[in-house]
Amino acid sequence: MCDLVTMETGFAQGRLLIKDIGHLVGFGETPLNRLSGQDMRRMPVLENAWLAVEDGRVMDGGSMADFPGIADWSGLEVVDANGRCVLPSWVDSHTHLVHAAPRAGEWVDRIRGLSYQEIAARGGGILNSARALREMEEEALFDRSLKRMMRLMRMGTGAVEIKSGYGLDMASEMKMLRVARRLGELGHIPVKTTFLGCHAVPEGFADTMAYTRHMLDEVLPAVAAEGLADHVDIFCESGYFGLEETRMLLEAGDKWGLPAKVHVNQFTAMGGVGLCVEHGALSVDHLEVLEADDVAELASGATIPVALPLCSLFLDLPYTPGRTLVDAGCALAIATDFNPGSAPSGNMHLAAAMGCLRMGLEPMEALAAATVNGAAALGLSEQVGGLAVGQEASLMLTRPLSSVDEALYAFGDPLPERVLLRGHWVG
Ligand code: NIG
Ligand code: FE
Numbered sequence: 001m002c003d004l005v006t007m008e009t010g011f012a013q014g015r016l017l018i019k020d021i022g023h024l025v026g027f028g029e030t031p032l033n034r035l036s037g038q039d040m041r042r043m044p045v046l047e048n049a050w051l052a053v054e055d056g057r058v059m060d061g062g063s064m065a066d067f068p069g070i071a072d073w074s075g076l077e078v079v080d081a082n083g084r085c086v087l088p089s090w091v092d093s094h095t096h097l098v099h100a101a102p103r104a105g106e107w108v109d110r111i112r113g114l115s116y117q118e119i120a121a122r123g124g125g126i127l128n129s130a131r132a133l134r135e136m137e138e139e140a141l142f143d144r145s146l147k148r149m150m151r152l153m154r155m156g157t158g159a160v161e162i163k164s165g166y167g168l169d170m171a172s173e174m175k176m177l178r179v180a181r182r183l184g185e186l187g188h189i190p191v192k193t194t195f196l197g198c199h200a201v202p203e204g205f206a207d208t209m210a211y212t213r214h215m216l217d218e219v220l221p222a223v224a225a226e227g228l229a230d231h232v233d234i235f236c237e238s239g240y241f242g243l244e245e246t247r248m249l250l251e252a253g254d255k256w257g258l259p260a261k262v263h264v265n266q267f268t269a270m271g272g273v274g275l276c277v278e279h280g281a282l283s284v285d286h287l288e289v290l291e292a293d294d295v296a297e298l299a300s301g302a303t304i305p306v307a308l309p310l311c312s313l314f315l316d317l318p319y320t321p322g323r324t325l326v327d328a329g330c331a332l333a334i335a336t337d338f339n340p341g342s343a344p345s346g347n348m349h350l351a352a353a354m355g356c357l358r359m360g361l362e363p364m365e366a367l368a369a370a371t372v373n374g375a376a377a378l379g380l381s382e383q384v385g386g387l388a389v390g391q392e393a394s395l396m397l398t399r400p401l402s403s404v405d406e407a408l409y410a411f412g413d414p415l416p417e418r419v420l421l422r423g424h425w426v427g
Pocket of ligand 2: 094263
């Protein structure tokens with residue numbers, strides 16, 4: 001076991017053999033790009049298998065019946081899975097894990113009857129998080145965020161996206177993104193960063209358009225110049241940012257070479273999905289409220305729909321119609337949305353299970369949504385999302401299961417007994 005805080009950057013040196021794996025999920029000769037529609041049920045599963053890891057990457061694997069034996073024992077760790085499953089680590093393609101503090105008080109207010117929108121209208125919500133974040137020193141923000149990331153890693157998350165959007169001014173947005181970048185530079189797991197300056201309009205601006213222009217014309221160029229963002233995002237929603245602002249964001253993303261991942265259709269269907277798909281956004285996320293023409297747009301384009309079922313659970317919203325999207329041929333992804341206001345959990349196992357319990361997905365479809373398709377929603381298909389030769393050796397050795405389906409069936413119990421990330425066992 002290694003101490004994650006002091007774990008060195010990069011891949012582990014060393015070799016590992018996991019043998020007698022009951023079910024090995026995601027192994028192959030080449031990484032999967034994305035799985036769409038009916039193919040989402042076809043994530044490769046090898047029964048009674050072995051997997052070899054070297055320098056933090058998958059080296060080889062196969063069926064125990066064809067196991068070639070061990071020629072060189074030097075520096076080799078051998079783990080007997082004893083029939084347990086090996087699954088690729090989760091890929092959480094949508095989080096706000098860099099934030100200053102929880103908002104449990106607002107949650108209690110909601111239990112007592114206030115709505116999420118009413119709380120926001122009183123200056124709570126995103127603006128509440130922004131006040132706390134602006135006051136927090138960068139080091140304190142980094143320490144808190146690292147602890148959160150490590151918690152996710154122990155639950156089996158092997159890659160994560162992190163958004164800004166609680167800064168809402170130049171200095172604080174950049175502070176958030178620097179923290180997210182530094183988390184990635186630790187080398188524990190890949191971290192993709194997303195500029196979400198257009199998350200809410202703070203005080204001091206004439207209107208939404210004036211704030212959007214400030215974010216896109218002044219803050220984004222500074223963010224891009226320092227290489228702090230991989231993606232751009234906007235909260236396209238009634239009462240937040242409209243279609244015109246969203247179009248401007250998509251164009252700004254093109255200008256800076258930053259693919260868009262857009263918050264859209266959380267509460268209202270207002271044409272944002274079509275706009276994003278036609279513009280070639282990498283993903284559209286939330287989609288709790290989806291109309292037939294939105295589904296048709298998604299089916300005809302390459303944009304990945306990302307469902308966030310923990311947000312639906314926490315805010316009591318409709319669930320993204322996952323079954324409908326998969327039946328329409330989409331490459332659906334599932335992520336947590338981990339944030340203090342609408343989804344205070346980074347539990348990908350629960351999110352995937354909710355895909356089955358509330359979105360009508362079969363277990364193999366939900367697993368594909370939370371791994372392979374999550375990687376596609378981050379442009380990380382070569383590295384993570386599966387356990388093909390050359391991909392990062394980031395995996396979960398599960399507690400004993402009689403089938404892969406059981407991984408999501410017992411939704412409340414911790415799934416992994418051990419987690420390996422980039423070749424390191426996580427303590
Ligand atoms: O994805 N919808 C917009 N943003 C976040 C929640 C923000 C908050 O409440 O702090 C989300 O749900
Ligand atoms: Fe979000």
